[in-house]
Amino acid sequence: MRGTFSKKDFWLEEIRHxxxxxxxxxxxxxxELRTRRLVxxxxxxxxxxxxxxxxxxxxxxxxxxxxxEIRSIDWNVTARMDKPFVKKFTEERELTVLLAVDVSASGxxxxxxxxxxxxxxxxxxxxxxxxxxxxxxxxxxxxxxxxELFIPPKKGRQHILxxxxxxxxxxxxxxxxxVALALEYINRVLSRKAVxxxxxxxxxxxxxxxxxxxxxxxxxxxxPVYDPGERExxxxxxxxxxxxxxxxxxxxxxxxxxxxxxxxxQEERRWRDLEKTLxxxxxxxxxxxxxxxxxxxxxxxxxxxxxRKS
Numbered sequence: 313m314r315g316t317f318s319k320k321d322f323w324l325e326e327i328r329h330x331x332x333x334x335x336x337x338x339x340x341x342x343x344e345l346r347t348r349r350l351v352x353x354x355x356x357x358x359x360x361x362x363x364x365x366x367x368x369x370x371x372x373x374x375x376x377x378x379x380x381e382i383r384s385i386d387w388n389v390t391a392r393m394d395k396p397f398v399k400k401f402t403e404e405r406e407l408t409v410l411l412a413v414d415v416s417a418s419g420x421x422x423x424x425x426x427x428x429x430x431x432x433x434x435x436x437x438x439x440x441x442x443x444x445x446x447x448x449x450x451x452x453x454x455x456x457x458x459x460e461l462f463i464p465p466k467k468g469r470q471h472i473l474x475x476x477x478x479x480x481x482x483x484x485x486x487x488x489x490x491v492a493l494a495l496e497y498i499n500r501v502l503s504r505k506a507v508x509x510x511x512x513x514x515x516x517x518x519x520x521x522x523x524x525x526x527x528x529x530x531x532x533x534x535x536p537v538y539d540p541g542e543r544e545x546x547x548x549x550x551x552x553x554x555x556x557x558x559x560x561x562x563x564x565x566x567x568x569x570x571x572x573x574x575x576x577x578q579e580e581r582r583w584r585d586l587e588k589t590l591x592x593x594x595x596x597x598x599x600x601x602x603x604x605x606x607x608x609x610x611x612x613x614x615x616x617x618x619x620r621k622s
Contacts, residue, residue, distance in 0.1 A: 340476050347437040350607065351445060358614035359442035362621060363407060363507050363531065372400050407448040407507055408465045411436045412494050413479055414512030414537075416456040417487040423541025424603040431602050432511040432537055433479040438610065439509050440472045448507075454478060455494040456486030462501065488558065489515050495522035499529060511535040514586050527593040533613075534595050536586060539602045543579045 351359075373389050376396035389397040413436055419429035426434070443450045444467055451465035452475045461482060463475060491512060498508060499522060508530045526532050550565050565571050590597045598613045600606050 339480065340473060343434065343437055343476060343480075344441075344473060347434065348441050350438055351441040355438060355442050355610065355614065358611075358618060359439075360446050362614055362617040363409075363446075363448075373397050374400055407443070407446075408502070408504065409439070409443040409448050409450045409507045409509070410453060410465065410498060410502065411440060411450065411475065411479075412453040412455065412498060412508060412510045412512075414456070414489055414491075414494075414514075415454045415460060415479075415482060415484045416489040416513075416515075418489065418513055418515055419537070421539055421541070422602055423539050426602050428513055428537045428539055428602060430480070431600055431606060432535070433476065435535060435600060435606055435610070436479055436509065436511060437472075437476050440475060443507075444468065444472055450475065452478065453494060453498060454482055454484065455490070455497075456484045457488030457490040457493070458486045459493065459497050460484045460486065462497070465506075489513070490519075491516040492519035492522050495519060495526045499525050502530065505530055507531045507533070509533050509535060511537065513537050520589060523589070523595065524593055527595050532595050534590050534597045535600055536583070536597060537600045537602070538583070543576050 373386050374397065376385065376390075376398050380398050384398040384400075386397050386399045413432050415429060419432065420427050422428060422430070440450045447467065449465035449467050450472060452461065452463040453459070454461040461478060463478070489512065491510070491514060494510075502508075508526065510532060512535075514534075514536050523532075549567050550563055552561050552563050564575065587597060596613065596617065598609050600609055
């Protein structure tokens with residue numbers, strides 16, 4: 313027997329769709345207002361100072377003035393004009409920025425406030441607005457255990473709002489995480505040096521080789537996202553844990569001190585190994601915790617990088 317779909321059903325579905333879209337737009341707008349305010353008050357100047365352009369462009373030759381650098385004298389023009397002239401250069405400011413964001417199933421987990429995916433989207437939004445404030449182009453890669461979405465780098469507010477929408481609401485086909493796959497794609501698609509912000513919980517098979525290549529080719533910054541519930545479970549007896557990415561289940565006795573210590577040690581070892589891998593490839597790392605204010609981590613990163621570059 314065929315089901316029927318009345319006009320009433322149609323309009324109810326339309327209203328639900330409109331309400332959903334309205335809620336999405338409101339959330340994106342709130343996130344835009346929050347992140348733009350933070351960028352304007354805290355990060356715009358720091359971003360400009362720590363992420364430099366690709367080099368220096370020749371602009372003009374002008375007559376030498378007291379205080380000019382002697383090494384900038386153009387000796388050919390000086391000889392021809394019979395008085396000193398210097399070359400003037402300007403920084404090639406425009407950068408290409410790529411946000412590589414993990415949208416695997418494990419990112420939906422959040423034991424405190426924000427889920428890992430929501431925190432990733434907020435941090436990425438701050439970085440994106442900082443970039444367009446400096447006239448940089450911003451692109452997006454969403455990945456799981458497959459490449460989910462690539463949006464080429466562009467400028468403009470509407471473009472950034474689209475990126476935010478996709479970071480929050482894109483429905484991925486995959487569930488797992490493959491950081492190597494994402495890095496290999498980035499290494500292929502970006503022919504020139506770019507600033508790559510890689511945001512993930514890094515619960516992934518080995519990605520050392522493409523990480524090494526990407527760190528040499530691009531200015532790569534990693535943002536490992538961590539939730540405290542992944543390490544500390546409440547003492548409530550035997551519970552069944554399910555891996556959101558693989559669907560595998562395991563029974564664990566949360567009241568057993570030895571079991572929980574082994575659980576905690578395994579997770580701590582994974583994070584130590586990740587930190588060691590990133591450090592050995594000279595990849596800046598900005599750890600993010602869902603139970604901590606990410607602004608503190610971002611400010612610390614910018615300040616440390618500014619000191620190092622100066």
